[in-house]
Amino acid sequence: xxxxxTGAAGFIGSHLCEHLLSRGDEVVGVxxxxxxxxxxxxxxxxxxxxxxxxxxxRRGDLLDLRLEPLFAGADAVYHLAGQPxxxxxxxAEFAVYLERNVLVxxxxxxxxxxxxxxxxxxxxxxxxYGDAEAYPTPETLAPxxxxxxxxxxxxxxxxxxxxxxxxxxxxASLRLFSVYGPxxxxxxxxxxxxxxxxxxxxxxxxxxxxxxxxxxxxxxxxAAMRAAAASRWTGVANLGGGCExxxxxxxxxxxxxxxxVDVVPGPDRPGDARRTAADITLARDAFGYxxxxxxxxxxxxxxRAELASQPGRHQAPALTPLAGTDRYRHPTEV
Numbered sequence: 060x061x062x063x064x065t066g067a068a069g070f071i072g073s074h075l076c077e078h079l080l081s082r083g084d085e086v087v088g089v090x091x092x093x094x095x096x097x098x099x100x101x102x103x104x105x106x107x108x109x110x111x112x113x114x115x116x117r118r119g120d121l122l123d124l125r126l127e128p129l130f131a132g133a134d135a136v137y138h139l140a141g142q143p144x145x146x147x148x149x150x151a152e153f154a155v156y157l158e159r160n161v162l163v164x165x166x167x168x169x170x171x172x173x174x175x176x177x178x179x180x181x182x183x184x185x186x187x188y189g190d191a192e193a194y195p196t197p198e199t200l201a202p203x204x205x206x207x208x209x210x211x212x213x214x215x216x217x218x219x220x221x222x223x224x225x226x227x228x229x230x231a232s233l234r235l236f237s238v239y240g241p242x243x244x245x246x247x248x249x250x251x252x253x254x255x256x257x258x259x260x261x262x263x264x265x266x267x268x269x270x271x272x273x274x275x276x277x278x279x280x281x282a283a284m285r286a287a288a289a290s291r292w293t294g295v296a297n298l299g300g301g302c303e304x305x306x307x308x309x310x311x312x313x314x315x316x317x318x319x320v321d322v323v324p325g326p327d328r329p330g331d332a333r334r335t336a337a338d339i340t341l342a343r344d345a346f347g348y349x350x351x352x353x354x355x356x357x358x359x360x361x362x363r364a365e366l367a368s369q370p371g372r373h374q375a376p377a378l379t380p381l382a383g384t385d386r387y388r389h390p391t392e393v
Contacts, residue, residue, distance in 0.1 A: 060288070061085045063133045065121060065167070066140035068092060070244050071182065071235075073104035075137060075281040076114060082285065085113050087129060091120045093159075095143065096245055104242060121163045126170035135178040135288040138167050141215075144246065145186060145330040148208035160211035161218070168222040168230075178229050178288045179219070183295070185236040185273070185335050187213040194303075195273075195338035198234070198295050206330030216295065223293055231287045233280075236299040236337045240277030240357055241364035249274075249361060252310065256317040257365045266327045268307035273336045275300035276352035283348045292345040299337025302354045313358055 062079050066072040067088025079086050088108065092101055108114045117129065121140055130136055142148075142159035164181070171179045186209035187202040204210050219230040243250040248265075255262035275298060283298050304312075314320045342348035 060134035061087075061132060062288075063087045063089065063129055063136045065089045065136070065138050066182075067108070067116065068101035068105050069139065069143075070104075070240075070242055071238055071277060071280060072137075072139045073108065073242065074240065074277045075139065075284060076108050078278075078281040079285060080108070080111050080113055083113075084285075086115070087133075088114060088116045089121065089124070089129065090116070090118060090140065092118060093142075095147075100242070100245060122158070122166060126167065127174055130170050130174040130176055133174075133176065135180060136167070136171060136176055137180045137182075137284055137288070138164065139182040141182070142211075143208075143244065145206045145208045146328050148206055148211070149329060153207045156208055156211045160208075161214045164215035165218055168218055168228060171228050171230075172222060172226045176228065178231065180284050180288050181216065181219050181230060181232045182284075183216045183232045183234045184209065184212040185234050185297070185299075185337065186332070187216065187234060188332070188335065190332050190334070194334065194336040195299070196297070196336060197338040198297060198341055205332060208330065220295065229293050231290075231293055232295045233284065233287060233342075234295065234297045234337070235275065235280060236297065236335055237272040237274045238277050238280050239274055239361065241361055243277075243361070248306070249309075249358075252313060252320070253358070253361045253365050256313050256320045257362060257369070259318065259321075261321045261323045262310070263323045263325055264306065264310075265325050265331065266306070267324065268310065268322070269305050270331065271303050271305045271334045271336075273299040273301070273303045274309075274354055274357070275337075275350065276357040279348075279350040279352055283342065283346070286346040286348065287342075290346040294341075294345075296342040296345060296348075297337040297339050298342055298348065299335075299339050300350045300352070300354070301337075301339070302350075303334075303336045304354065309354070309358075312355065313362075316359070316362060
């Protein structure tokens with residue numbers, strides 16, 4: 060396929076580009092290289108792609124670029140660009156989230172309608188659910204976001220659904236649950252935790268550690284995105300990893316490889332849901348989604364990547380299961 064990936068220099072976007080290229084697709088990556096976090100991370104992500112003859116990069120803001128020429132002839136557009144982060148979405152910064160998550164998505168949808176695009180895959184978020192009323196959470200449950208970020212992701216998702224039902228734009232909105240893996244954004248919990256553990260530094264933990272997440276490995280996510288684009292299915296679906304665990308359990312599991320982690324507890328942060336768990340039945344039935352990477356293997360990949368980035372460090376030993384449980388492999392009540 061010929062694909063366009065917005066947000067191509069980001070964590071998930073760069074992994075998606077690599078996956079598409081590995082499947083023989085032609086990829087045009089678009090990214091504004093905004094300064095939400097250090098540009099050096101994004102430039103390193105791009106460096107992995109620019110040597111491939113089947114990849115082309117276009118730097119620019121989606122509100123300013125002429126999108127129709129970019130989308131013309133594309134089989135699929137993967138719209139991952141946006142302003143991430145729950146904690147930064149409060150206060151005056153909300154205007155940035157509104158622009159980059161809602162206004163940009165509306166412009167992408169207009170271009171998709173005008174060019175007769177064959178498929179638009181949108182990266183939505185489990186943040187639309189907030190503190191859900193049922194676990195695992197199905198797509199039929201009414202979203203109740205508890206952060207401005209979640210509000211903007213829900214608004215963008217609803218725009219996709221509106222353009223799908225009114226104009227027939229073939230949109231697939233995928234609600235991503237706590238995506239992790241190598242090259243994760245440096246502000247995210249797993250990236251901070253792995254860096255602290257490998258560097259034997261204290262790890263600031265927000266909350267009491269009892270909050271749980273349905274962690275989803277980035278490789279499973281990008282494979283699912285391409286599978287959704289190649290299918291005939293449209294609508295909204297969850298993408299979870301089937302490994303709901305608490306942060307305390309993650310810290311214990313990681314410590315079995317790197318040594319005990321020095322945790323510095325702190326207060327809860329506004330907008331953080333207490334628990335997430337995805338019902339992935341719809342994605343399984345619609346485009347064959349089955350997460351293949353358990354938490355132990357995914358964390359080990361992050362540790363290897365972190366140690367490889369530190370001169371003179373050696374590969375970490377394999378992670379071992381939590382005593383008496385295999386919760387990192389299977390969904391569980393926590």
